[in-house]
Amino acid sequence: MADSAHLAVKLTPGASADRIDGWDVDDGGRPVLRVRVRARPVEGEANAALLKFLAKTLGVSKSAVTLHRGGQSRLKRVLVEGLDDDAVRAKITAL
Template sequence: MRLAVRATPRGGRDAIDGWTRDEAGRPVLKVRVSAAASEGAANAAVLALLAKSLGIPKSRLSLARGDTSRLKQIEAEGVTPEDLARAFGAPPG
């Protein structure tokens, strides 16, 4: 499954800030990490935080798109919509 994420590097702390919608109206999970957006540190921190929140190994998550963008597509192997709802609440309908 693919998960849309809006990442905020240097966000002061590592946290999931819940769901929002992008400009096209699609649900996006807001994530902030304390790591800077240099040399992939923020991307690695986002993947680690998501894995921890979902209770899965980091190896099951990969960055599919958005390496240098705040909007990212995360490929989550074996993760269901129910898993996302349990970890982050239900996305906006």
């Protein structure tokens, strides 16, 4: 059975392009992935765009990426099924 990874994401909606800005750290010193999406934060559009973009970027199906926490916040917790934490980090670092 495949692993799953929890990914902390700081989302910036309304950007000029969908892109990953790299890694940052939160107030507790934990790694946070900075992501920008074109979608606006209206009726969940930015969250949906984030999940779709991460699925494409990580090479997994859209259904394998779900919002675990932070639906109304810029800081989100995303669950990625089928990849462990090391595999997610390696794919993002390779970009």
